[in-house]
Each structure stands twice: as structure tokens, then as C-alpha cells.
Amino acid sequence: MIGNSESLSDTLQLAARAAGAILREGYHAAGAIDFESKGASDFVTHYDRAAENAIIDTIRRAHPDVGFLGEETGATPARDGEITVIIDPLDGTNNFLHRVPHFSVSIAVREGDALTHGVVYQPLLDEMLWAERDQGTYRGEQRITAPPARAxxxxxxxxxxxxxxxxxxxxxxxxxxxxxxxxxxxxxxxxxxxxxxxxxxxxxxxxxxxxxxxxxxxxxxxxxxxxxxxxxxxxxxxxxxxxxxxxxxxxxxxxxxxxxxxxxxxxxxxxxxxx
Structure with a gap:
């Protein structure tokens, strides 16, 4: 694991909030958002890139040895170990572009072949959902479990x-x-x-x-x-x-x-x- 006084889960949440602030600004910006096509119905905006850079910068300051796999920036190998942070800075780009208020910042961690951490942040609701392997799932500070099954x-x-x-x-x-x-x-x-x-x-x-x-x-x-x-x-x-x-x-x-x-x-x- 990473030897740092700040836990990796805390850092991931800080990074998600940093990215979310950028996305909120873009969502509420006046006028149309400029975007360029990456392929069929796959758009990248200034805000995608800025949000991903904010995530990487925040995590790298606290945990400089991790690697990254980002939708916009591609793969950066870990300096030491097998920890890779997996980033989608704006999941729901089409919604974002069309002013549909349903999108998120998504950050996960993979250690070797295992997914160990997950953060999904809805910036318009300021709602942080996060989990760590064998530690449960949380909404903010509240632990959440799946409700009973419906028919x-x-x-x-x-x-x-x-x-x-x-x-x-x-x-x-x-x-x-x-x-x-x-x-x-x-x-x-x-x-x-x-x-x-x-x-x-x-x-x-x-x-x-x-x-x-x-x-x-x-x-x-x-x-x-x-x-x-x-x-x-x-x-x-x-x-x-x-x-x-x-x-x-x-x-x-x-x-x-x-x-x-x-x-x-x-x-x-x-x-x-x-x-």
C-alpha cells in the first residue's frame, strides 16, 4: 500500500471535488460549450481535460508513485508498485453538453488485477459515493448497504x-x-x-x-x-x-x-x- 499520512480514499475524494468544481463551472457557463469530436458521438470538452488534469495533480501531490489510466490522458505507468488510478473525469459528456443534470466524476484504483477503491461524485448534487475494498460503501460519512431485494x-x-x-x-x-x-x-x-x-x-x-x-x-x-x-x-x-x-x-x-x-x-x- 501507499505510505502516506493522507489515505488514498481521502485523496480520491479531494480529487473528485476538484474536478467537480470545474464541471459545475462549465455546466452553468453562459452560452454553448465548445467541443471537438473524438469519433462518432464521442465528444471531448475543455472541461473534460481540465477536470482530469485536476484529478491527476491532486493525487500526484499526495501519492507521487501511482500510475494513471485516464480517458483523456491515456496511460501513465506507476513509478513503484502496481497501483493505477482509473479516471473518467466526466462520465455523461453528452448529458453535460445538452444541459441534462446527470453526470459524474468517476475515479477507481486497481492494485495488480484487483479493483480496490471507487469514488463517484455528482457535482450538481454535491453527493460523494465511495468505497474501499473490505471497508464498505459510503455516501459522504454515512455507510450505505444494498436494501432488501425486490421481486x-x-x-x-x-x-x-x-x-x-x-x-x-x-x-x-x-x-x-x-x-x-x-x-x-x-x-x-x-x-x-x-x-x-x-x-x-x-x-x-x-x-x-x-x-x-x-x-x-x-x-x-x-x-x-x-x-x-x-x-x-x-x-x-x-x-x-x-x-x-x-x-x-x-x-x-x-x-x-x-x-x-x-x-x-x-x-x-x-x-x-x-x-
Whole structure:
């Protein structure tokens, strides 16, 4: 571990707040935000870059030997050890650009092959969700655990949908069609880090995605938060630690297998809407 009087979790939260202040300024700025295209429906703004730089600078001052994997700045190897900070400075860029108030700062830590820390910060709400391996999940200073499982037909499920050239639309639509008759609702708000974390603390009953193309920085922090809150997190084959996350399912342990089968089975729902 890192030898420093300031804990890594504290530093990650400070970094998220620094980035969040930049994003709040951009969100409330008058007039249109200038942006440039990085590819099909994938936009980078001045605020993405400024927020990521603020995160790196804050963490590097306290923990100079860590490495970084950032959506905007790419990979910087660790000077000593195997600790890598994984950064999405603005998860929900399209929402940000369109003035939809649902986006987040997402920061995770990977030690070797294991995800150990996660921070997801919603700057407009000033809400900090964070977790550390074997230490639980917190909203600010309050420890949060997943609420009791709801029946499948009562569940509100979140997802990310593919768009333009990013992902597999037929797979995503097929899986959504499997779930639609079985659950109380499906939502795709547009910030995977938030939706995964919200599944952990019970604002959503589950999160799944396969057709959308999610990068590690989109999901890593949320995975730690959801797991430490008590959720089961795997890919859709049931693997809790795949080499590459090409699919994702986050749910209460009592509903995880049932949801996984519902997504993959394609069987019709019962007349009452219950599985």
C-alpha cells in the first residue's frame, strides 16, 4: 500500500471535488460549450481535460508513485508498485453538453488485477459515493448497504444503450425486449458510473449492459461501490473478474441469477407480469 499520512480514499475524494468544481463551472457557463469530436458521438470538452488534469495533480501531490489510466490522458505507468488510478473525469459528456443534470466524476484504483477503491461524485448534487475494498460503501460519512431485494416484477433496472457506431444495437435491443415485460421499468440516464453506483445503494434495483461499449473507466468505480454495498457484480456469463468487461450485471445477490437468466432466456413473461 501507499505510505502516506493522507489515505488514498481521502485523496480520491479531494480529487473528485476538484474536478467537480470545474464541471459545475462549465455546466452553468453562459452560452454553448465548445467541443471537438473524438469519433462518432464521442465528444471531448475543455472541461473534460481540465477536470482530469485536476484529478491527476491532486493525487500526484499526495501519492507521487501511482500510475494513471485516464480517458483523456491515456496511460501513465506507476513509478513503484502496481497501483493505477482509473479516471473518467466526466462520465455523461453528452448529458453535460445538452444541459441534462446527470453526470459524474468517476475515479477507481486497481492494485495488480484487483479493483480496490471507487469514488463517484455528482457535482450538481454535491453527493460523494465511495468505497474501499473490505471497508464498505459510503455516501459522504454515512455507510450505505444494498436494501432488501425486490421481486423481479417490482424492479427498476438501469442500462446503457449503444448509439451511432458505438456497440451492438441488436444485442442490446434483444435483451431489453426480454426484460421489458418482466420488470417495473428500464432507465438509461446516461452516466454508467452513476447508474452502477445507484444500483449498489438501491436507487436502481439492478444495472445491466452488453450492447453498449463500456470502457474500464466507465464502470470501475461503480463496480467497487456496488460490491462493497453488497451487490453481486459479474459479466453476463457469471464471471466476477473477466479479463475484459464486455458485459455487466449488477444486482442484489438474491436476484442476480434470476436477472441473468431473464436477460438471456427470451422466454415470455407470465400473464401477471411476474417471472
Amino acid at each position: 423481479l416484477h417490482e424492479m427498476l433496472v438501469a442500462t446503457c444503450l449503444p448509439y451511432h457506431a458505438k456497440g451492438d444495437c441488436p444485442t442490446s435491443l434483444s435483451q431489453m425486449a426480454d426484460l421489458m415485460p418482466r420488470v417495473a421499468g428500464i432507465r438509461a440516464p446516461g452516466s454508467a458510473a452513476l447508474e452502477i453506483a445507484y444500483a449498489g445503494i438501491g436507487r436502481f434495483d439492478a444495472f445491466w449492459s452488453q450492447g453498449a461499449r463500456l470502457e474500464l473507466w466507465d464502470i470501475a468505480a461503480g463496480i467497487v461501490i456496488a460490491r462493497e454495498a453488497g451487490c453481486t457484480v459479474t459479466d453476463l456469463t457469471g464471471n466476477p473478474a473477466p479479463t475484459e468487461w464486455t458485459s455487466l450485471l449488477v444486482a442484489h445477490p438474491e436476484r442476480h441469477d434470476e436477472l441473468r437468466e431473464a436477460i438471456r432466456s427470451g422466454e415470455p413473461a407470465s400473464p401477471t407480469g411476474q417471472a
